Amino acid sequence: MSDVLVVGGGVIGLTIAYELSGRGAKVTVVDSGRPGREASWAGAGMLPPGKIQPDQHPGHWLRACSAERWPKFSDQLRELTGVDNGYRNSGGLEVRFAEQAADLQREITFWRAEGVEIETLDRQQLLQFEQRISPKLDAGYHLPGFAQVRNPRQLQALMAACASQGVQLLHGTPVIGWEREGERIVAARTGQGIQPADQFCITAGAWSRGLLDEFDIQPEIEPVRGQIVLLNMHRPSFRHVIQIGSRYLVPRPDGRILIGSTEEWVGFDRRTTAEGVRDLINFALSIVPSLVDVEVERTWAGLRPGSPDGLPYLGLIPQTSNLFLAAGHFRNGLQMSPATAFLIAELMDGKPAPVDLSALSPTRHG
Ligand SMILES: Cc1cc2nc3c(=O)[nH]c(=O)nc-3n(C[C@H](O)[C@H](O)[C@H](O)COP(=O)(O)OP(=O)(O)OC[C@H]3O[C@@H](n4cnc5c(N)ncnc54)[C@H](O)[C@@H]3O)c2cc1C
Structure with missing residues (x-):
């Protein structure tokens, strides 16, 4: 037993x-x-x-x-x-367009209060961190301790x-x-x-x-569907995980890039949808416009255990x-x-x- x-x-x-x-x-x-x-x-x-x-x-x-x-x-x-x-410390960038920047200061205060290393970035500094990102991004911060697996x-x-x-x-x-x-x-x-x-x-x-x-x-506990679109550049792309709130781009060292993710209360339905995929791709292109001709390798969805x-x-x-x-x-x-x-x-x-x-x-x- x-x-x-x-x-x-x-x-x-x-x-x-x-x-x-x-x-x-x-x-x-x-x-x-x-x-x-x-x-x-x-x-x-x-x-x-x-x-x-x-x-x-x-x-x-x-x-x-x-x-x-x-x-x-x-x-x-x-x-x-x-x-x-595949655990590695890639660092993370939280970024915002000008009209979205209001909540950044609250997040920066939170990370500082916890004693986490953080660096605030203006438009120019963002471009120095990741040259491929849109010059329309206005502000953000860098978390050097952000990792991925x-x-x-x-x-x-x-x-x-x-x-x-x-x-x-x-x-x-x-x-x-x-x-x-x-x-x-x-x-x-x-x-x-x-x-x-x-x-x-x-x-x-x-x-x-x-x-x-x-x-x-x-x-x-309820299922909350999250869709992902996987791009493949077949060569290393950018380094940092890039996020705006709950949307993100996660670059893997082999040239793959995960675009995530939706939050959908649709029961135990694991389908990917045209709307979900369109929204994720639009998000990715608004952050890194040069991804426009990169191959879409596959899409998938998973059911998070939501609370x-x-x-x-x-x-x-x-x-x-x-x-x-x-x-x-x-x-x-x-x-x-x-x-x-x-x-x-x-x-x-x-x-x-x-x-x-x-x-x-x-x-x-x-
Ligand atoms: C698109 C997406 C992106 C995400 N990104 C991240 C991220 O970047 N970082 C992060 O931390 N988290 C992320 N998450 C959330 C994370 O994946 C989940 O919180 C986590 O996987 C939950 O793990 P779990 O073991 O509880 O559930 P699951 O991985 O769903 O495992 C539950 C298991 O229970 C089994 N099971 C169900 N019913 C029974 C039964 N009656 N008897 C026996 N077995 C049963 C199932 O078959 C399944 O294998 C993401 C999720 C999604 C969908």
Whole structure:
């Protein structure tokens, strides 16, 4: 029997399985399909910087703690598996056209208050940073600590690392209910039979809510579609991740450029659409006009596990003594995965959380 059964093999479930198996636990991960093929595969892999601060909001703590862990975490995965996840510090530029610049100062103040290295840029300085960007961009800032990871490779590395630490990964095994004895969950009912364990963690991304029907809580986790257009220049393009709010360009060293992303509440619909693709391409050309004749390699969409406040639900499910939830990371599941896994492992080990988790409580929305 497993010590821990992890339900869902996306980046959150696999990182938790890696952390727990590294601490000596016998872990099984069950996935209804193939692990690592849903939102975690579809994401852009942007990893913003962060500095842990006393009394930090737990959402900022998850980002900051993860940012501090990513370099060593990536080295460990490479040493263990030989897979290079593509983690690199590319730096990030947040930019604005003249009519959009109003909210920049608030963001700059926020990053400075957290102690993150930041450099403000005027129009000329922006062009010195990235010569290809539109001269109409008026202002921005540079975050030298902004990093990125090739998320499909990160998932490949996690699966290999989990396997090397003895984690059992079961494909095509949807959890459909729970076997309970009082407050204790004794097994998960799956499409392939019963999976008993001492502790359980739901990490089923956008599908997590359906696994909680028989409990008294309903965290508001909903699928939020994000479309991506992938360009390929076949040679290195620009260096920095370039963002305007929730829209971005992520350049890979091999000449590929991800344009992301839409935010659409359309249920479990993974299609890419003419409107979504048009908006993303228009956005990209407004920032880097010379991309106009670059090849479109492919498009895709993923279903983020959205929550009303954009924050994950982390912790023990009430009226159970051994069922945990780690889901609802919305736009930030890749970046927050190392700290999420650390936190859940600490809670499962019976240790106190390093931050006040009430703002992330599974019961905060009813
Ligand atoms: C276009 C796009 C761009 C993004 N960009 C970024 C980014 O740059 N940086 C960032 O940090 N985040 C980004 N994200 C968000 C990030 O991808 C998600 O927050 C993260 O992947 C969520 O991980 P997860 O493991 O919770 O969910 P998922 O990756 O969706 O995994 C959930 C897993 O659970 C399985 N499952 C479902 N139901 C069951 C069941 N009943 N039984 C067993 N298994 C089940 C599924 O098959 C799936 O494998 C992006 C997302 C999208 C869509």
